[in-house]
Amino acid sequence: xxxxxxxxxxxxxxxxxxxxxxxxxxxxxxxxxxxxxxxxxxxxxxxxxxxxxxxxxxxxxxxxxxxxxxxxxxxxxxxxxxxxxxxxxxxxxxxxxxxxxxxxxxxxxxxxxxxxxxxxxxxxxxxxxxxxxxxxxxxxxxxxxxxxxxxxxxxxxxxxxxxxxxxxxxxxxxxxxxxxxxxxxxxxxxxxxxxxxxxxxxxxxxxxxxxxxxxxxxxxxxxxxxxxxxxxxxxxxxxxxxxxxxxxxxxxxxxxxxxxxxxxxxxxxxxxxxxxxxxxxxxxxxxxxxxxxxxxxxxxxxxxxxxxxxxxxxxxxxxxxxxxxxxxxxxxxxxxxxxxxxxxxxxxxxxxxxxxxxx
Amino acid sequence: xxxxxxxxxxxxxxxxxxxxxxxxxxxxxxxxxxxxxxxxxxxxxxxxxxxxxxxxxxxxxxxxxxxxxxxxxxxxxxxxxxxxxxxxxxxxxxxxxxxxxxxxxxxxxxxxxxxxxxxxxxxxxxxxxxxxxxxxxxxxxxxxxxxxxxxxxxxxxxxxxxxxxxxxxxxxxxxxxxxxxxxxxxxxxxxxxxxxxxxxxxxxxxxxxxxxxxxxxxxxxxxxxxxxxxxxxxxxxxxxxxxxxxxxxxxxxxxxxxxxxxxxxxxxxxxxxxxxxxxxxxxxxxxxxxxxxxxxxxxxxxxxxxxxxxxxxxxxxxxxxxxxxxxxxxxxxxxxxxxxxxxxxxxxxxxxxxxxxxx
Numbered sequence: 001x002x003x004x005x006x007x008x009x010x011x012x013x014x015x016x017x018x019x020x021x022x023x024x025x026x027x028x029x030x031x032x033x034x035x036x037x038x039x040x041x042x043x044x045x046x047x048x049x050x051x052x053x054x055x056x057x058x059x060x061x062x063x064x065x066x067x068x069x070x071x072x073x074x075x076x077x078x079x080x081x082x083x084x085x086x087x088x089x090x091x092x093x094x095x096x097x098x099x100x101x102x103x104x105x106x107x108x109x110x111x112x113x114x115x116x117x118x119x120x121x122x123x124x125x126x127x128x129x130x131x132x133x134x135x136x137x138x139x140x141x142x143x144x145x146x147x148x149x150x151x152x153x154x155x156x157x158x159x160x161x162x163x164x165x166x167x168x169x170x171x172x173x174x175x176x177x178x179x180x181x182x183x184x185x186x187x188x189x190x191x192x193x194x195x196x197x198x199x200x201x202x203x204x205x206x207x208x209x210x211x212x213x214x215x216x217x218x219x220x221x222x223x224x225x226x227x228x229x230x231x232x233x234x235x236x237x238x239x240x241x242x243x244x245x246x247x248x249x250x251x252x253x254x255x256x257x258x259x260x261x262x263x264x265x266x267x268x269x270x271x272x273x274x275x276x277x278x279x280x281x282x283x284x285x286x287x288x289x290x291x292x293x294x295x296x297x298x299x300x301x302x303x304x305x306x307x308x309x310x311x312x313x314x315x316x317x318x319x320x321x322x323x324x325x326x327x328x329x330x331x332x333x334x335x336x337x338x339x340x341x342x343x344x345x346x347x348x349x350x351x352x353x354x355x356x357x358x359x
Numbered sequence: 360x361x362x363x364x365x366x367x368x369x370x371x372x373x374x375x376x377x378x379x380x381x382x383x384x385x386x387x388x389x390x391x392x393x394x395x396x397x398x399x400x401x402x403x404x405x406x407x408x409x410x411x412x413x414x415x416x417x418x419x420x421x422x423x424x425x426x427x428x429x430x431x432x433x434x435x436x437x438x439x440x441x442x443x444x445x446x447x448x449x450x451x452x453x454x455x456x457x458x459x460x461x462x463x464x465x466x467x468x469x470x471x472x473x474x475x476x477x478x479x480x481x482x483x484x485x486x487x488x489x490x491x492x493x494x495x496x497x498x499x500x501x502x503x504x505x506x507x508x509x510x511x512x513x514x515x516x517x518x519x520x521x522x523x524x525x526x527x528x529x530x531x532x533x534x535x536x537x538x539x540x541x542x543x544x545x546x547x548x549x550x551x552x553x554x555x556x557x558x559x560x561x562x563x564x565x566x567x568x569x570x571x572x573x574x575x576x577x578x579x580x581x582x583x584x585x586x587x588x589x590x591x592x593x594x595x596x597x598x599x600x601x602x603x604x605x606x607x608x609x610x611x612x613x614x615x616x617x618x619x620x621x622x623x624x625x626x627x628x629x630x631x632x633x634x635x636x637x638x639x640x641x642x643x644x645x646x647x648x649x650x651x652x653x654x655x656x657x658x659x660x661x662x663x664x665x666x667x668x669x670x671x672x673x674x675x676x677x678x679x680x681x682x683x684x685x686x687x688x689x690x691x692x693x694x695x696x697x698x699x700x701x702x703x704x705x706x707x708x709x710x711x712x713x714x715x716x717x718x
Contacts, residue, residue, distance in 0.1 A: 342702070
């Protein structure tokens with residue numbers, strides 16, 4: 001968790017900004033340089049993931065792994081009921097979310113938190129609202145086993161996969177060097193590879209970062225400036241405009257219990273460290289205009305209201321109405337090109353495929 | 360409902376067939392001619408639907424209507440919960456079904472009957488197991504309103520559609536001559552157009568019908584011959600190998616109550632005519648190898664067992680084991696090319712979009 005001194009800078013800037021916006025045209029070159037110190041553009045494509053110092057080239061993405069991962073992502077038979085797939089809560093057609101306050105899972109149970117998008121999630125430092133999974137492969141193992149989500153077990157997933165020759169063949173093709181290619185680890189690794197392709201380049205903001213002065217409107221540029229000047233970027237920085245570290249929700253002032261329910265202590269549940277009470281991962285804001293409702297509690301439907309809540313709870317200030325509008329305009333400019341996904345034709349069940357157990 | 364004299368012909372053929380199969384090679388030309396008197400191949404593509412005597416050209420399919428229909432088909436916000444779309448129970452990746460005995464809908468309620476496939480459904484004489492909808496547009500209006508399925512209302516669907524500019528624009532483009540293009544009727548008409556594209560040509564059987572002797576194996580050809588000779592074609596005929604008329608389930612002998620639950624009287628619930636008790640539409644058998652479990656009750660997972668039940672309940676006979684195997688082989692040969700569907704990017708909600716009500 002990072003604690004950053006926001007207030008002094010913020011107060012100064014707030015006084016100065018509205019005047020500036022009305023008097024001077026924006027210097028796009030200077031704005032871009034400042035923004036490039038904080039953000040990075042989404043690349044057109046990834047060819048490898050999990051680069052480390054020891055493996056600077058990372059693990060290459062392969063067509064076989066990606067295709068297998070896509071098939072698994074869309075296959076409801078990975079759930080105990082036969083009804084719920086990754087796609088159910090992370091809809092590729094809905095900005096990677098389900099558009100519900102909190103997700104609905106096995107037996108119509110209500111999950112505890114709002115489903116975060118998997119679009120660009122490969123760029124997050126860790127996964128889940130509390131960062132309890134270091135990467136997308138670990139993340140993928142969670143919902144499939146959670147009793148309120150897909151309610152399955154790793155053994156049953158592997159049994160289901162082994163029952164269908166088309167899956168066995170696809171795992172062999174994706175993991176050709178392994179003795180037992182059909183495994184829960186490889187199930188997760190393949191999904192991670194597919195999700196690594198779910199990136200959304202070419203937003204107006206990305207085109208601006210990449211040198212196109214005309215990609216963003218004047219209001220969007222003012223919003224970007226305000227986003228940096230008022231201190232939003234203390235938490236929401238990097239390629240995903242967030243998703244890089246953990247911060248207390250209510251850094252300055254706790255929001256109401258509807259927005260921040262007392263029962264969900266966030267990262268404290270992972271670390272059991274008092275400092276981590278009500279600490280959450282800063283939400284990645286890519287495509288945020290598509291991912292309502294907002295916050296881990298999913299109770300706020302209006303992006304403007306979400307910006308206002310962040311302003312009072314995290315910055316300890318009330319932004320001018322024009323600044324809020326400008327920031328909202330900027331946040332609409334970070335909607336990228338949505339992935340075009342061909343729905344997979346799923347492998348055919350056999351007599352040994354476990355029966356769905358919806359009831 | 361048609362009642363057809365099956366038994367005499369059947370008994371004769373049953374005695375003659377096994378010997379034939381072992382002694383003589385199949386005359387593909389003669390088999391094709393006989394089959395063409397009963398079946399038709401699935402065309403590569405449709406350009407119009409609903410041909411009538413007055414309108415022999417039918418209603419043309421248009422790109423705008425098809426694309427709109429696809430978007431609606433995949434949009435879970437057409438349901439009250441925001442969770443369930445047409446695709447939930449009619450999965451384009453699973454042969455057009457959900458692979459469950461009976462479907463699960465709003466609030467995890469269990470539906471009364473097995474979800475029929477929408478693949479090639481445009482070729483059925485009527486829709487639903489009891490034929491209560493004359494066409495796919497009428498069908499599409501059912502599940503969206505059924506309290507155990509999507510649990511929505513026409514007014515709420517139209518309100519949801521009107522709340523999203525991208526939908527309003529898509530309806531205008533699809534129905535350019537109408538004063539109020541956004542309507543529940545047009546919602547259904549667009550879905551019907553999309554579903555009319557979900558046809559599966561080029562199965563081994565279609566290629567055989569179209570002149571390719573080598574498209575089917577000898578066993579599949581024996582199965583086709585047996586399918587015609589034993590009387591299956593009395594009900595399962597036409598382009599969809601079924602789906603053309605209504606017949607009593609248990610024409611000769613009622614199957615057990617597990618397969619034919621007493622509480623579901625089939626078409627009687629539509630016509631209130633005693634003769635229609637336990638009468639159902641003959642299931643269309645295209646892609647039947649993909650659509651387990653079988654029957655309106657969805658309790659039979661094994662295609663072979665389904666053939667045996669049909670044989671005893673509808674034909675009043677027990678087919679020889681080799682005949683059952685041959686027929687099952689033939690039924691695998693009617694699996695066509697599955698549709699390749701790009702998942703749509705769905706319109707973005709606005710502040711006036713009704714909130715999902717999953718609970």
